[in-house]
Amino acid sequence: MGPRTGTHARGSPAGLQGRRPPEPGWAESRRRRGLPHGGDHARPGGRGGPHGPGGTESPGRPIGPARVPASRGGSLALCPGLHGGLRHDRDAEAAPGQETGVAVISRLSAEAIDLGAGVRSVLAGAGGVELVRRYLVDPASREQEIESLLQPLGLWDLDVTDSQIELEAAAEACRVGGTTALPYPIAERLASGSAGSWATLVDGPGPALIAHGDLEGPWQALDLAGRTFTVTGAGGGVVGGRLAPFLGAVEVSTSDSVDDPALAARVGTLQSWWLLGVLQRAVDDTRVYLTEREQFGRQLAQFQALRFQLADMSVAVQRSEELAKYTAWSLAHHDPSEQVVDAIALRQGLIQACETVLRGSHQLYGAMGFCDETDVSILSRLSHSVRRLPVGEEDLATLLGTMILDRGFRGPFATLGGPIEARA
Structure with missing residues (x-):
């Protein structure tokens, strides 16, 4: 067998460097809406929109029903002529003689794609998966370093409860974080929106292990149905083994908070x-x-x-x-x-x-x-x-x-x- 090359060499994620910066759709859109946008640092270095590098498609509008003819038999209809985010219309108007179907636009908003490109560029510049190898040796350093990497993008200013576009942007940021196995509770932090806490899922009261529980938080816990719990004891250090690094042991207790x-x-x-x-x-x-x-x-x-x-x-x-x-x-x-x-x-x-x-x-x-x-x-x-x-x-x-x-x-x-x- 020949030598190992390409994307598998450490610290050299192929295809993530040297791309032409796109139009700053994410920053411009947030600036127009009066939302924090991270300044000049919010200009990502990746895909410019749904049409690939350098795309200049206008930022997506909030999700709304897409009225399009349905295909026969009520099957899924992909509607490439519309843009601006995910749409899924169960009440699409059918042409005469056709059954009502479902219209799906399976494409994220331009703002979400731009933010994802920015996260991709930042993580690739920091080493990609090589970050994980470094933090496996020194897990305590990852919180401050990763936060400083992502803060200039305005990522922590997202409020997923505010609009569909904000939610799509958070989802795309989490997906890009997953491509490098980012060892940080990005999903748990973004899910809380403007609340400022880090929300994690547990199985009920009692001792528990949670991902990134070695970080102090502030944490709040819910079970999969939405019952809320209080978390104590976070920040005590990593307890996970090789198959689950970055776990922390916490104590979960009942809470008087309303289910969410x-x-x-x-x-x-x-x-x-x-x-x-x-x-x-x-x-x-x-x-x-x-x-x-x-x-x-x-x-x-x-x-x-x-x-x-x-x-x-x-x-x-x-x-x-x-x-x-x-x-x-x-x-x-x-x-x-x-x-x-x-x-x-x-x-x-x-x-x-x-x-x-x-x-x-x-x-x-x-x-x-x-x-x-x-x-x-x-x-x-x-x-x-x-x-x-x-x-x-x-x-x-x-x-x-x-x-x-x-x-x-x-x-x-x-x-x-x-x-x-x-x-x-």
């Missing part, structure tokens, strides 16, 4: 977007590896079985991305009781995709896939704290089934067979 299912849904959704970034990076790195390595005089990518496995991994990521976009739209258009069900369904889908993608990446890399020399190993290790906590896959599936029976479930494809109604 909307916040629980936001935390779960943004954590899932972070996982989506992990999976996208794993597939991209594995694809490059298969094209770089040779065996028996052929690229690994030319072996049919390996190509089929990579295709399965890619499909798992693509379906997860579409479900994540639908759930982000759902948080702005459904009531909290429905948001929670959608967020748990998304989490279940991402956990299942993790099994397909990360297991496949390890297998296609071979023994090297379990060495921290490869980025895939780092991505896999850091994903466990989100995949396994606060409950495992089986318990999550049980909870999802119970909630669907109690509250019903629409989902992105509900019109194909009708939404699942709550039991009487």
Whole structure:
């Protein structure tokens, strides 16, 4: 086998350097709306909009119903002529003789894409996945350093409760953070909006392990249904092992605060977007590896079985991305009781995709896939704290089934067979 090159060499994330800066849609949009925009530092160095590098598409407007003809049979209709963010219209006007269908615009707003490009540029300049390797040695230094990296972008000024565009921007920032397995509670912090706390998910009162619980916070806790709890004891240092670094031990107790299912849904959704970034990076790195390595005089990518496995991994990521976009739209258009069900369904889908993608990446890399020399190993290790906590896959599936029976479930494809109604 030849020498290892390309995106797998430490500290050299290919394709993330030297891109032409886009138009500053994110900063300009926030400046016009009177929101903090991070000044000149908010001009990202990545994609300029939905149409690739240097795009100048006008910033997206808030999400609203997209009135478009539905395709026959009530199936999904992709509407590329409209832009400005995610749209999913269940009441789209159908042409004569056609059934009412669902119109979907599966594209984030230009502001969200611009902010994501800025986060990508900053993290790539700081070393990408190499950051994780450094913080595994010195975890206490990561809070201040990562905050200083992201602060100039105006990231912490986002209020995901304010508008759909703010929520999309937060989701895209979490996804980009996942591509480097960013060892910081970006989803937990952004989910709280203007509240200023860091919201995490737990399984109830008692001793608990939470991701990044070695940082002091301020933390607040919720279970997956939205019941609130008080967190004490955070900031005591890292207790996680190799498969779940950056865990902290805390004590969770009951709280007199009002239940907040909307916040629980936001935390779960943004954590899932972070996982989506992990999976996208794993597939991209594995694809490059298969094209770089040779065996028996052929690229690994030319072996049919390996190509089929990579295709399965890619499909798992693509379906997860579409479900994540639908759930982000759902948080702005459904009531909290429905948001929670959608967020748990998304989490279940991402956990299942993790099994397909990360297991496949390890297998296609071979023994090297379990060495921290490869980025895939780092991505896999850091994903466990989100995949396994606060409950495992089986318990999550049980909870999802119970909630669907109690509250019903629409989902992105509900019109194909009708939404699942709550039991009487």
